[in-house]
Amino acid sequence: MKPIENLKAEHEEILLMLDVLERMSEKITSCESFETDHLKQVLNFFEVFADKCHNGKEENYLFAALNEAGVPESGDLVAAMLSEHSRGHGFIEEMKSLLKSYEKGETGFVMVFTTPALQYINLLRSHIWKEDVVLFAMAEKALPADKLGLLAQQFEGFENEEIGRETRKTFHETMEKLSKIYLQGEC
16 A cells, blocks of 8 residues: 555544544533443554554654655644644543543543543544645655655554554454444444
């Protein structure tokens, strides 16, 4: 798969899990029961797959390739993307901390958790749009075929090294299972 297509496909998976997190947040707000294990799986997906693996590909390889290619307009955009990656990481950490507090029996989870969850959802939806529409179009235009081929190899190696094929498969299964439960109403 071409590297930009790979990143866009991962964006679709991330958007699906954002929909799951949004539905879980609605259930939490309306005081419906929810599975803490499901919420842990969603947060793990965002922490490991979206933040560590997907963002890692962009930060370690794509952004560097744009810089090396001397794409002048990419500088400010890349800086903005890096800032948003950092903000997203902060929201993940905040949600994990709140979930730990909830599991310890601390009160107020319902009123507090949805704030970073919705901020994260809104941030990532906007972020993904900017990458898909602006950054990736810029990359496809600016990077020669041989550099894109090298990126594809680097992405595959990075993903295998960072999370491995089995973890990737497990994330895909989790995504399918949770989307059926929270978005299609299956039990």
